[in-house]
Amino acid sequence: MKVIKEAIAGTVESSDLLVKVAPSGKGTRDIVIRSEVMKQFGKQIKKVVTDTLDKLSVSDGSIVIEDKGALDCVIRARVQAAVLRGCGSQELDWGRLS
Amino acid sequence: MKLRRSMLFVPGDNAAMLSTSFVYKPDSVMFDLEDAVSLREKDSARLMVYQALQHPAYADIETVVRINELNTEYGLKDLEAAVRGGVDIVRLPKTETAQEIHELETHIARIEKACGRPVGDTKLMAAIESAIGVVNAVSIATASPRMVAIAIAGFDYLVDMHTRRSTGWEPELFYARAAVLHAARAAHIDAFDVVYGNVTDDEGFLREVQIAKQLGFNGKSLIHPKQIDLLHKAYAPTEAEVSHAKRVLAAAEEAHRKGLGVVSLDGKMVDPPVIHEAEMALQLAEAV
DSSP states (O other), rough: OOOSSEEEESSSSSOOOEOOOESSSSSSSEEEETTTTTHHHHHHHHHHHHHHHHTTTOEEEEEEHHHSSHHHHHHHHHHHHHHHHHHHHOOOOOOGOO | OOOEEEEEETTTTTHHHHHHHHGGGOEEEEEEEEETTTGGGHHHHHHHHHHHHHHGTTTTEEEEEEEEOSSSSHOOOOOOHHHHHHEEEETTTTTTHHHHHHHHHHHHHHHHHTOOOOOSSSSEEEOOOOOHHHHHHHHHHHOOTTTTEEOOEEEEOHTHHHHHHSSSSSSSHHHHHHHHHHHHHTTTEEEEEEOOTTTTTHHHHHHHHHHHHTTTTTTEEETTTHHHHHHHHHSOOHHHHHHHHHHHHHHHHHHHHOOSSOOOTTTEEEOHHHHHHHHHHHHHHHHH
16 A cells, blocks of 8 residues: 555544655655654554554555554544545555554 | 433534443443434444444443434434444434334344344334324334334424423323333333433422422433433432342342241332332432
8 A cells, every 4th residue: 555645643642643745756655653652652552553564565655643642542533534635545455554 | 120210312423422331330331313413424423333232341231223214314324323323212202103113123123144144133113203202102113023112202292292391290201201211111111211401400400300200200311421420319219229129139038038028127018120120229229
């Protein structure tokens, strides 16, 4: 999957996260994560984000995340929503979303 | 018997509530993809609910998803997310005919097959929100073996009836409550009363809970966690009722041991309905 337009999902409210995606412009996948709980959960957050992007086969796009202490399930959902919006995808492949 | 006193509404796009609603221990959590979610957030909320349904925190609590109506562009997508996510019950809003339940269960069976869930695993509840829905309540409640509950939703119903909420004994809702409740009992399923929208008015909420309880509703749909404890306590039997229930069960047990068909307690016959009532009282007491 390739991010073809700018898109966002989520909020900056507590227990949520804001995910911004955009075309990378250089054919790479770039991830930036900022989190209030980076010290304690940074590795886990990065793993959830990376796994979610891998499942969606996102190979090209810039992904910037502002985390406010979201659970894994919320991170997964918001990343999926932002990517699907950024890829202009209407059809859901449920096998890639679980 | 599954207790369904409290069904807590959780907006599908509210991360904080999705992450904490299980803490308040309602009997059921209802993730809302319909009215609580704006049109531009439907896609994101659907994914949030799909993921939340699979979170271990919700493994031990009954989950319900209120989908959008099937004749909207969101309804079928919501249904896919709910069934594939493993929801226990799908709540159909604005149900007016049994045909809508038949259509819904056809789609659910297809999705269950596609995702490997046993066909029939997903249960249904219908929300009645109009005069025609109330008139058709019996056929709706009996439309499918998947049906486990029916709910009356007050706001849309009262608009349809050209009236509005009052305080006190609420005559404007009496017929709908009674009709929906009779439909539920005829179908041997559960019945939920309307939400009480003013979360700062505990007195008004409890007044309405008493009406619902006295009529015979299993419980209410709730919009705020603070209403859960109030509701559970209001539905709990008194100490005297618990004491009586224990004596009824003890008398029934003794009759069984002695091979007697019936027994009397304080001059009153203890028969199966009385025993069932006593068992329910103890279950409600233990659940508070």
